Amino acid sequence: MANLAEPSNSSLGFASSSSYASNGSIAVEAAAAAAAEGGSSLEVVSLSRLSCNLERLLINSDFDCTDADIFVDGVAVGVHRCILAARSEFFHNLFSHAAAAGERKGEGRRPKFNLDDFVPSGRVGKEAFMVLLSYLYTGKMKAAPPEVSTCVEALCAHEACRPAVNFVIQLMYASSVFKISELVSLFQRRLLNFVEKTLVEDVIPIVVVAFHLDLCQLQSHCIQRVARSDLDSIALEKEIPPKVIDEIKSISRNFQPCKVNDSMMDPIHERGIKRIHRALDSDDVELVKLLLSESSVTLDDAYALHYAVAYCDSKVVAEVLELGLANVNLKNGRGYTPLHVAAMRQEPTVIVSLLTKGASISETTRHGQSAVSICRSRTTTKDYYEKTEQGQESNKDRLCIDILERELRRNPLTEDDAVTSPLLADELHMKLLYLENRVAFARLFFPSEAKLAMKIAQADSTLEFAGLFKSRSSSNLREVDLNETPTMQNKRLRSRVDALTRTVELGRRYFPHCSQVLDKLMEDDFPDLFYLQKGTQDQQKIKRMRFCELKEDVRKAFSKDKAENGRSGISSSPSVI
Structure with a gap:
């Protein structure tokens, strides 16, 4: 992945992003004065030294003078309330309310907070939180840690793979919650750049974050990209907020008037497909069998196996496979087999079920991706190389890649496959x-x-x-x-x-x-x-x-x-x- 911001030693400005942070205006004034004097004044040196000292305070574990804990991914991260309160309106209000509540209860304990409580519509991992924390302490934006922003696919340039997209999305959620407006603007530009580079299925989480954070420009750009794509209506309805779907479909008719015209589909046939999908959503495979007996719609007509692999429990997938009525290597309108969909989902049990029933490991999508390469391109370096202690459960992403690679080694490709x-x-x-x-x-x-x-x-x-x-x-x-x-x-x-x-x-x-x-x-x-x-x-x-x-x-x-x-x-x- 390219550097998250400008070069890692650059500064986006030490002052707080909100109008509240008058305490940070001293840094801005110092920088302005330095610029007026040719950039070599005492204020510049002092400001740079302050930034370095605060960074040392953040990373130095020998002398811990933190006074609060924020739990991220189950791990406590010690923070200095005075620094965060001076740099962010969000933290100022958070710590003030917590202190007032503690005084009313007569508590004098070290405050503890859970980051997940602040970001209900998204997820922020520890690495992303530490990048944001470092910016609040030093005013400098670090480059993205490669272990969480790059995938393990050897042929990937890591400019717009799924880990790169996911990491910037985490930073966007955190920046918005912490009310750091300059970073919200920066990461919106990063995500706008991803929209045209990445695969359309990886645009979906960008649409979601744009919708939740009310990022109109980013949302509009994503809608245009999705509308021009061959993303099917099922994926739209299952993964994109309903308020966005109508706009996508409206624009899609302008781009591809012959592609998706719902009125051209037989209403009875369409109704039969939706009933099968609803039965799968209810984990009721017996109902699926009943619907098949009462209708001319087949499992392949409804792409029922693709649907189950993408959205249902692994037990339901196994039961659908046991019916023996679905083509395990059927390609949908986008050229994906159920195994490709399973590789995107990264659920080992589903992958094993498909391989056991004869799913071909050598099939590729229209973009030339195999199940193995799909899985690799969605797995972070950290998850792949992270050591698992004896007795601990193996990382699912790594396990999926191992299963697919073993199958690739075990089964020679057929003579007819080029x-x-x-x-x-x-x-x-x-x-x-x-x-x-x-x-x-x-x-x-x-x-x-x-x-x-x-x-x-x-x-x-x-x-x-x-x-x-x-x-x-x-x-x-x-x-x-x-x-x-x-x-x-x-x-x-x-x-x-x-x-x-x-x-x-x-x-x-x-x-x-x-x-x-x-x-x-x-x-x-x-x-x-x-x-x-x-x-x-x-x-x-x-x-x-x-x-x-x-x-x-x-x-x-x-x-x-x-x-x-x-x-x-x-x-x-x-x-x-």
Whole structure:
């Protein structure tokens, strides 16, 4: 994401944004005087030093002189009431009323507040709150923390991905609540910039914040973008405030008069679709079955599976799938399959239910997005890389990506599916790299067995990919041959993927215990474990210990497979380098 404001060391002005903050006028007058004297006066130096000192006061935990707590995401953030009261009318009124109430009750305790109580129509996370707090203390606008404002999609420029949009929306809610008018203006410009860059489904939360905060210019811009899009009426009715929908539909007829003309749809057919949706809203799949028996409307006509995946409980999705009446890979008017919708929702149970019933991991939207890339582009770096303590529930966003990526590695793409977009091609190469490295490890630990499996699967006759153990000078499947058509390249890639997949399947069949060791290696230790000379001395020592443990695991697994298969002629013991 681009810098949230101007360069991170710039100042938007130290004075408070409201007319109330006469206390901050000293800073404004000092800045004006400094400007009149060429910007080198004592006031400028003093003001800059004051800003730095207040920032140190905010971040210095060694000497805590805070006198109130504001809870954000369940974590207490200590604040100085005198500073916030001088900088914001909102905090001045909040602390004054709290102090008066405490005096009436005879309380002398440290005041505590919950940020969620101040922002009923939106959410403000801790990172966004700290950015706003830093501005109130120092008068300087920090750049957005990348861990919460960038996604984990490798091909994303992070200029308008969902985490970038969501972070500015949080800042907008906080700025409006705290009555910091200059920041409201700044973030409105940021959101206006997002409207034309981001996908239309990511414009919806911008419409919502514009509506709740009465940001007319931003709301009008969003309405124009949505009206020009192919966003369906169901999404409008479910996700956008009703007062905005009529205006969107009115403008939409001007942009696309042939697109959505509700009068052209058979009223009986339309009524049947709405009844199915209402039944799903009520979690009543039995009623859905009854409606299907009494009407000519099918689940696919109503895009009922898409609807359930987007808006219903995961249990309802599973029950709809059990009916066996919906096409699990049906694309709606926007080119989304139910799995694409599930990736947007980021609910692991729903994703697993769809995959279990045959949802295709390789399908792409009109924009060339797969389910995996959709999920990655909506997951923040923080959520993806955040460590989960033992016994704690895994992050849902990370879990969704893991499930989809495992499915991508598990199922080779069909021969008829062409790699038509860079995103899908990248996923194919990711799968190929995983398989190459996995087979390379098998050849390292079980050379004879791996060689035999590759020969049976005919993997040794296909062109090798430059994987973990290959040098840059070796053959690389990603190199471009100008005489090779995309179809020929596609077949060449897939033939290698299919051959290596068969190799892995043979290994699982005849050497299940060894395969389990490789699975754990790929998930937990790959690839850093084999670079024993990297890291500090302590890290190298840990790696060597782990490598010795791994060798022992390999020997035990091989012995178990050998005993179960009754083999002795293939290899007397695994050869571990």
